[in-house]
Amino acid sequence: MSRVTNALCREIRLRANGRCEYCRHPEAMSAVPFEAEHVIPVKLEGPTTAENTAWACFRCNRFKGGAVAGYDHREQDVVRLFNPRRDSWDDHFEMNNGVITPRTRIGETTVAVLRLNDEKRVEARRTLIKQGLW
Ligand SMILES: [Zn+2]
Numbered sequence: 001m002s003r004v005t006n007a008l009c010r011e012i013r014l015r016a017n018g019r020c021e022y023c024r025h026p027e028a029m030s031a032v033p034f035e036a037e038h039v040i041p042v043k044l045e046g047p048t049t050a051e052n053t054a055w056a057c058f059r060c061n062r063f064k065g066g067a068v069a070g071y072d073h074r075e076q077d078v079v080r081l082f083n084p085r086r087d088s089w090d091d092h093f094e095m096n097n098g099v100i101t102p103r104t105r106i107g108e109t110t111v112a113v114l115r116l117n118d119e120k121r122v123e124a125r126r127t128l129i130k131q132g133l134w
Contacts, residue, residue, distance in 0.1 A: 002042040005015045008050060014057030020086035022064070023100065023116050025125070029133055032058040039083055041066040054084040059121065062093045063114045070109035082110040098125035 004012070013034070020034060037056040039119045040046030043066055056064070069080045082092050092107035093100050100116045102108040104118045111117060128134040 002038070002048050004048055004053065006042070008048070008053070009036050009074040011050055012053050012055050015050075020057035020060050021054040021089075022056055022060040022082065022110065022114055023121065024089065025093070025121075026134065027055075029128055030057060034058070035061050037061045037064065039085055040068060044068065051085060059118075060114050060116070067113055070113040072105060072109060077103075079105050079109040081113060082106055091106070095125075096123045098129060111112070 013027075013036075019025065020027070022040050034055055036053045037060075038046045038048065039052050039054055042048070046052045064081070065080060069078045071077075072079045082089075087106070092104045092110070093099070093102055099122055100111055102111050115121070125134060
């Protein structure tokens, strides 16, 4: 069963405080509704539970897709993605003038796979920061 019930969806949204758990974009400042996403995807037998779901903006959810890891071309190995259920955002990332700067290899890989610093996304963050809406 992979469908997220309305009750679970509410729980996930509340827990996330209305922000994407990957890029921290505020849902109230997004034209596209956010989604409950499976941290470990359904195709890898990730359950549809509060413990395996995160609140994500459309872009993060779409770019993450069925991925749980990325490839580090410099070190030539596989690195897992940031897991909002077991990792602390501040341990792996910091925000610098709209740019999400990785602090760890997990952060670096997540920034790459989820394209967290695409030009338009950085621009949108800077605008919200400037307006005091971030
Ligand atoms: Zn996001």
